[in-house]
Amino acid sequence: MSHAGVAATVDLSEKQARILNHLREAAADKTYFKSRLVAEELDMTAKEVGANMRALLSADHGLDIEKWGYSSGTTWKVTRAE
Numbered sequence: 001m002s003h004a005g006v007a008a009t010v011d012l013s014e015k016q017a018r019i020l021n022h023l024r025e026a027a028a029d030k031t032y033f034k035s036r037l038v039a040e041e042l043d044m045t046a047k048e049v050g051a052n053m054r055a056l057l058s059a060d061h062g063l064d065i066e067k068w069g070y071s072s073g074t075t076w077k078v079t080r081a082e
Contacts, residue, residue: 018044024062034075035047036049053076064078064080
């Protein structure tokens, strides 16, 4: 079974998949995510989240992710892909 709009060919690491699932669930309620806060939710470091988010920037997974700001940690803007 595949999610609509999500390419089955996306090859994600376990950490990337966990981050992506977290963002998919949370993107319904909010748009901006700090690496530090995502890391706390997923028991990772902010550095791990940032490194794995970069890999998700260009993947086809149903979300538009862009690096938004860098004050007291990186913030990512996440919206559902149109």
